[in-house]
Amino acid sequence: MAGRKHRVTVIGSGNWGTTVAKLVAENTREHSDLFEEEVQMWVYEENVVIPSDSPHYDPAVGDAPQKLTSVINKYHENVKYLPKITLPTNVVANPSLVDAVKDSSILIFNLPHEFIGNICKQIKGHILPFARGISCIKGVTVTDDKVELICEYIGETLGIYCGALSGANIANEIANELWCETTIAYNTPPCDRRSSNGADGPDVEKHRDSSGRVSKTKLTPVPDDYPPVDHEEIRKLFQRPYFSVSMVPDVVGVSLAGALKNIVALACGFTEGNGWNATAKTAVMRRGMVETIRFAQEFFPESIQLMTFWESAGWSDMIVSCTSARNWRYSKMAAERGVSLHEIERTELNGQKLQGISTTKEVMSFLRARGVESQYPLFKAVEGIIDGTFKVEDVPKLLSD
Numbered sequence: 001m002a003g004r005k006h007r008v009t010v011i012g013s014g015n016w017g018t019t020v021a022k023l024v025a026e027n028t029r030e031h032s033d034l035f036e037e038e039v040q041m042w043v044y045e046e047n048v049v050i051p052s053d054s055p056h057y058d059p060a061v062g063d064a065p066q067k068l069t070s071v072i073n074k075y076h077e078n079v080k081y082l083p084k085i086t087l088p089t090n091v092v093a094n095p096s097l098v099d100a101v102k103d104s105s106i107l108i109f110n111l112p113h114e115f116i117g118n119i120c121k122q123i124k125g126h127i128l129p130f131a132r133g134i135s136c137i138k139g140v141t142v143t144d145d146k147v148e149l150i151c152e153y154i155g156e157t158l159g160i161y162c163g164a165l166s167g168a169n170i171a172n173e174i175a176n177e178l179w180c181e182t183t184i185a186y187n188t189p190p191c192d193r194r195s196s197n198g199a200d201g202p203d204v205e206k207h208r209d210s211s212g213r214v215s216k217t218k219l220t221p222v223p224d225d226y227p228p229v230d231h232e233e234i235r236k237l238f239q240r241p242y243f244s245v246s247m248v249p250d251v252v253g254v255s256l257a258g259a260l261k262n263i264v265a266l267a268c269g270f271t272e273g274n275g276w277n278a279t280a281k282t283a284v285m286r287r288g289m290v291e292t293i294r295f296a297q298e299f300f301p302e303s304i305q306l307m308t309f310w311e312s313a314g315w316s317d318m319i320v321s322c323t324s325a326r327n328w329r330y331s332k333m334a335a336e337r338g339v340s341l342h343e344i345e346r347t348e349l350n351g352q353k354l355q356g357i358s359t360t361k362e363v364m365s366f367l368r369a370r371g372v373e374s375q376y377p378l379f380k381a382v383e384g385i386i387d388g389t390f391k392v393e394d395v396p397k398l399l400s401d
């Protein structure tokens with residue numbers, strides 16, 4: 001019998017992390033029978049200076065740096081990563097990772113993928129054993145010559161079940177409550193299924209990495225005095241009138257589509273910045289999708305479901321990422337200005353990250369180690385352009401070799 005409620009923590013507070021904290025906090029208020037209203041949001045603490053033209057400028061403080069967490073909690077706005085959006089007052093910014101996850105039964109991971117290893121190291125042993133996770137991270141972890149999905153890496157490292165959320169989602173648009181869709185891959189572990197006869201299934205979760213290695217995580221069931229964590233509850237946590245959720249079983253397709261489209265978005269930006277137009281760009285998108293599906297089928301053949309590419313996490317994300325997202329916008333700018341992408345990230349992004357840069361490097365090092373990089377000419381071209389070994393003008397030739 002449910003007596004407890006789920007406590008929710010969002011780990012990460014960038015552009016997307018803060019947006020997801022906002023929509024989730026709206027839902028914990030609306031479904032206060034299932035969730036504690038307060039949503040903890042872990043913030044990578046830093047100092048910010050509030051400019052004098054900001055409504056939050058305090059002459060008594062002036063240009064003195066202030067802690068980002070204090071500013072968020074005082075003004076209910078993430079002035080650095082999601083400015084001009086008012087957050088619900090039940091979002092509480094917390095600079096202590098261990099304190100933010102304490103007693104939370106639902107953990108939402110939402111930060112650039114390069115930081116997830118360090119985050120998991122810090123919270124391991126400090127979370128509830130029956131916590132359940134959702135990763136909103138678009139990327140992969142590449143270690144020991146293998147590629148692992150972020151949600152599976154989280155699940156395996158922390159000993160919990162973790163699903164994946166990904167879609168054609170531009171944070172600022174969703175923060176402004178402009179309608180869009182997303183895809184959530186979540187397979188309720190058998191031990192959490194509260195069937196009518198009360199029989200639980202096995203409490204072991206299997207993870208398969210790109211090398212075919214299967215690891216097993218022993219799961220602790222969500223106790224009966226909490227509401228169940230199934231599709232219905234996950235949907236209630238994320239769905240908003242402006243954010244439609246589609247639940248699917250394919251964590252591989254959702255995760256890989258979200259990670260690899262960032263490489264293709266860079267290619268589209270480079271192409272457009274070089275003066276080519278929509279016809280070139282759609283060729284790049286099509287080839288990028290071919291390489292994405294090839295990658296998924298080659299390294300995760302047992303689990304990939306091609307229908308997933310027709311979900312928001314698939315073609316929709318490819319299209320939006322190659323027409324209006326940051327990886328596209330700033331690679332276009334780099335090509336137009338004739339400067340490196342690293343330089344643009346440093347000077348123009350104000351702390352935000354272009355996930356395509358590290359994903360390209362990681363994926364290419366993995367493909368090279370397997371000796372199959374020539375089967376991925378678009379990914380290889382993007383790596384060469386980032387490194388300065390190829391020119392954007394070489395793209396048609398690189399794709400025809």
Ligand SMILES: NC(=O)c1ccc[n+]([C@@H]2O[C@H](COP(=O)([O-])OP(=O)(O)OC[C@H]3O[C@@H](n4cnc5c(N)ncnc54)[C@H](O)[C@@H]3O)[C@@H](O)[C@H]2O)c1
Nearest residue numbers: 013014015016017044110111112115137138170171352353
């Ligand atoms: N922004 C979007 O529109 C959007 C939409 C969908 C998915 N995503 C994905 O969401 C994930 C998170 O991206 P985002 O847009 O919220 O981030 P962001 O690029 O806006 O911000 C970077 C974040 O990294 C944090 N950070 C910096 N150094 C750190 C460290 N050493 N350890 C931990 N954190 C550190 C910063 O404080 C900041 O919160 C990414 O995988 C991204 O691809 C983003």
Ligand SMILES: O=P(O)(O)OC[C@H](O)CO
Nearest residue numbers: 167168169170325326327
């Ligand atoms: O702004 P980007 O390039 O990180 O992409 C944002 C989202 O992933 C688009 O769906």
